[in-house]
Amino acid sequence: MSADGLRIATYDFPAEASDAPVVVALHGFASSATTNWVQTGWTRHLVRAGFHLIAYDQRGHGASDKPHSAADYSMELLVADLLSVLDTHGFDEVALVGYSLGARVSWHAALELPTRVTRAVLGGIPDGDPLTAFRADDARAYAAGGPAVTHPLTNTYLTMAEGIPGNDLEALVGLVEGIRGGPQPDPRNPPGQPLFFATGSEDPIIDGSRALAAASPHAKFFEIPHRTHFNAPTSRPFRERAVAFLLE
Secondary structure, three states: OOOOOOOOOEEEEOOOOOOOOEEEEEOOOOOOHHHHHHOOOHHHHHHHOOOEEEEEOOOOOOOOOOOOOHHHOOHHHHHHHHHHHHHHHOOOOEEEEEEOHHHHHHHHHHHHOOOOEEEEEEEOOOOOOOOOOOOHHHHHHHHOOOOOOOOHHHHHHHHHHHOOOOOOHHHHHHHHHHHOOOOOOOOOOOOOOOEEEEEEOOOOOHHHHHHHHHHOOOEEEEEEOOOOOOOHHHOHHHHHHHHHHHHO
16 A cells, blocks of 8 residues: 555565565556556566566556546656555665656656665656656547647647557546656766666667666666667567676
């Protein structure tokens, strides 16, 4: 349960060793733990590497509760959900693996929980706020059965949301409304832990990701060959480089 009473679905992939280091995986917008991490081979690879992996569906996604109000979504609440997962499972220190939205949450968690987060993999993370142009009114009208949305950015997010069966469009629009304008990854205030940034070579946010990596005191950057924002998690080189970083 989250601090404000929502059910958060978690998935436990234990290692053979009882004292194995723990990794927590945070998926991207409109995705889920299963889509982002199980179906792409990350869970198998991390467990084989000796990690105890916990993945969870962020609020508004997967099997977790999906409130519709923007007030139920903020970066502070998303980080608080991660803390609830750590405390529920009794983990004092963990590494994080996040992609897109999950990477943004991981960035802020590293800042706010420096004694709990030891290092982080941040995939597909831009600087600044990419959601300022999102047309929430048009998106909510469409989710309620209204006309198709022609605004490019808004339509892209809606297409992502509709791409996975079981997604709740109104909840995901509420999430966008709740987190935009809030705390954003800021190169002037990076986390101090070791960070591994990775972004697809065909992803338009790559320059922003590089800027964040360059500003972070203990960071590496990997350009994922021939990948966009949407298919980068399926990249084997990304997975292998990330696991090697986590093993350092």
